[in-house]
Amino acid sequence: AELRVSHQWSEGDVRHKVAQMVADEVAAADVDLDIRIFPSESLFKAREQYKPLSRGQVDMIVFPLSYAGGLRNAYNLTLMPGLVKNHDHAARLNESEFMAEIEAILNEDNIMTLVPGYLAGGFAGTEECITKPEDVAGKQMRAAGKAFEQMLAGAGASIASMSSAELYNAMQTGVLDAANTSSSSFVSYRIYEQVACFTPAGDYALWFMYQPLLMNKSTFDGLNEEQQTALMEAAEKATAFYLEEAKKEDGEARDTFAENGVEIAEMTEEEFDAWRQIAQETAYQAFLDGSEDGQKLLDMALSVE
Amino acid sequence: MSGPSPATSSAPHGGNIVLRAIGLLSQIAGVVSALLIVASVAVTCQMIFIRFVLNGSTIWQTEGVTYMMIAATMLGLPYVQFLRGHVNVDLLPLMLPPGARRVLAFVVMACTLGIAGLMLWHGYHFWHEAWDWGETSNSPWNPKLWVPYLALPLGFGLYALQIAADFYAMSREIEEPFGLAPDARLTPEGAE
Amino acid sequence: MDPLTLGSLVALATIGVLFSGISVAAGLLVVSAGFILIFDGASSLSLMPEVFFGKLDNFALLSIPMFIIMGAAISSTRAGADLYEALERWLTRIPGGLVVSNLGACALFSAMSGSSPATCAAIGKMGIPEMRKRGYPDAVAAGSIAAGGTLGILIPPSVTMIVYGIATETSIGRLFLAGVVPGILLVALFMLWSLYSTWKSGNAQVLQAGNYSWRERIEILPRVLPFLAIIVGVLYAMYGGIATPSETAAVGALLCLLIAMVIYSMWSPRAIWTVLRDSTKESVMILFIIGAAGVFSYMLSSLFITQSIAAWIGDLEVNRWVLMAMINLFLLVTGFFLPPVAVILMAAPILLPIITTAGFDPIWFAVVLTINMEIGLISPPVGLNLYVINGIAPDIKLKTILMGSLPYVACMVVAIVLLCLFPGLALWLPDLVMGDAP
């Protein structure tokens, strides 16, 4: 049998490597299962992968789950400021009751999680460092994710919407003063050439995004036992690899920016708490307005130590 | 030869009231399409003004303009069909004698009608799914997606209608196959 | 089935369907639907509108109608004639000055128009009758304008560069800059050829062109000001931190509409509607092809054809310049038949990985590809510019226009060769303005 994986990143990206690892492990298991990867949006556009997966028109996707937040409001919690504190916390969250609820919602859409994983990100400013809410007041910013844009707007920033491909150009010409996105995007778009200060994900980081490898449930159920076992074993290895790499990414981004003469700033605990305060009034509130059982899910997520 | 002809031509109706009505519908869609494009100019300039001069937030403009352009494209389909503006390569039709050319024209129109129908059918389901789910775009603006998706069934529906009208016009010999003069041939001189 | 065999089947089917006289966009959808149905199953057909919508769901596409409006608004006024006349008054002393000023006007007009037919029409309306009146051979009059018009897609702004930028995710600002020097190079080559051929024809009438006093020459200069205002305005918006390249297009469209209305008094609703109608017609035609080509490339990718062809060519182990020559030949042939936008959308996803693996720069390649597309614009059977000229001067035989354009095709081939020898011609300016490529 042949399975098809779709994702949006280039072949050098960690998320491609996760999919490749699953494909390689399954191939090595020799269970007559061939996994073919379609990187760089070569099959579907990034945001348009969820429904085809649910219908079985593609078998697996590596997907930032919050992209489907317009279909299932609960998914917005997988990109919520301050909900995840660091990578180890993210790993514990993955094992929690909260993620079991998310999995149940995925199952309703005929989808299951193979490899869970969070990636972190930070802030970059063309002239000044961004660590606390006051730093963004009056700045033109672009954030990755609705919840973050709501939080930044709450802190007095002006929000400009544009695709991440325009980020470099917009920071170069001064259309944007600051941006918030993942460590890997900051590096792959070479934003370090255009900014004065970078606030990487450190001891306190706001931006964590859940980007699991998902699979169509019917397709999985249709495989024979051998194939399912091989897939699950591969997924387990990939999960460990993903966590390891996710931690490395932040350090690499920090090093790359530093090597290019960009000032590195750190976010303190007080600053983190100030951000979270604003997020509660803006992004969390907007999330709760969007669904009835939102409070229950949010409490479950916040209860993870 | 081919390409959209530089001179403005349009679908002939031969006095048929239904063809006339469909043509009018396509023209109305075309006017709406043109107005949407003009509105996009205005909204984009407003966005630049808000951001650059007032240093304010621009939440809805990029997304709004994108959806307006999609609507303009979809509503423009029947109008451009009406104006005979969809570019094609009529190498084969020019090589064929009138009888065969006519048969080919019927096949081509049937295929175009079929594909427009297919896009209409699945476009309708695409729209209905978003309507049913109450799906939103999940941006800070967060509009309901059935609104922009509506452009798909609407545009392909009107496009199919105009093609059906052209199909009928050709079968009644109100219009020549491919809009080519019966004596048009492939030689450069023939194209004059 | 082996993806490469499947690929050949798709190629044959596409050629067959597109030559049948069906519109390019509908033809691409028909071919896609057929192959999706047979190889992915009927359930995958429901993806077609979704993919189609997704392709159009891109803010950068806004710049296509905007840059088309710029050209249409300005070409509906006498601005093109003013520009042409100003150059003419200043260049009369050069033998063959008239054709040189026409080419110069084409180049300047290209800096405001994103499409070639618009450039061709704007300058040709005045330029062709004038050249014929002064005794220039029909072939030179028509050929120079047909070729000069193609500069519309090389000199920024350019609709094909935008489409390339979107298809390959390369910076549109960078692509625009890359077209400038090669554009100037082409104008220079065109002018050299024109001067040579005029000199060779030895027609005395041609050599003694009209004589203008200095007063007449100074007098006309203010009439060129609106042009400069638009060009400077757009460049400032794009590279001065006011707007992204896609947004800048709207500023340009607004500027051109306002200038057409205020300075050239284009007030009548009929005149304004004509501009809007023509722009809508051209934009929708292009955007429909973009959506349909999106479905087509989804089909190619889903059947693993794109990936297999790229891998196959990668394994060929031919010299990279042989590869480049093959690619150019392929582009040239497809350009003969298909409009530039369709070629770029269908070829870019397949060619880009090959190009970058072979060590060519994607920005540089965009320029080479664009010049190939320019050749297609003045070659049969789908040479849009030829039809525009045919519309302006119906009494010049298409054959004459064609023969007149041929030497300019040779100039374009020379330009491609020069670009291969000196890639810096394309890359120097973008690197200078925007720093080394990210």
Ligand code: NA
């Ligand atoms: Na241009």
Ligand code: NA
């Ligand atoms: Na051609």
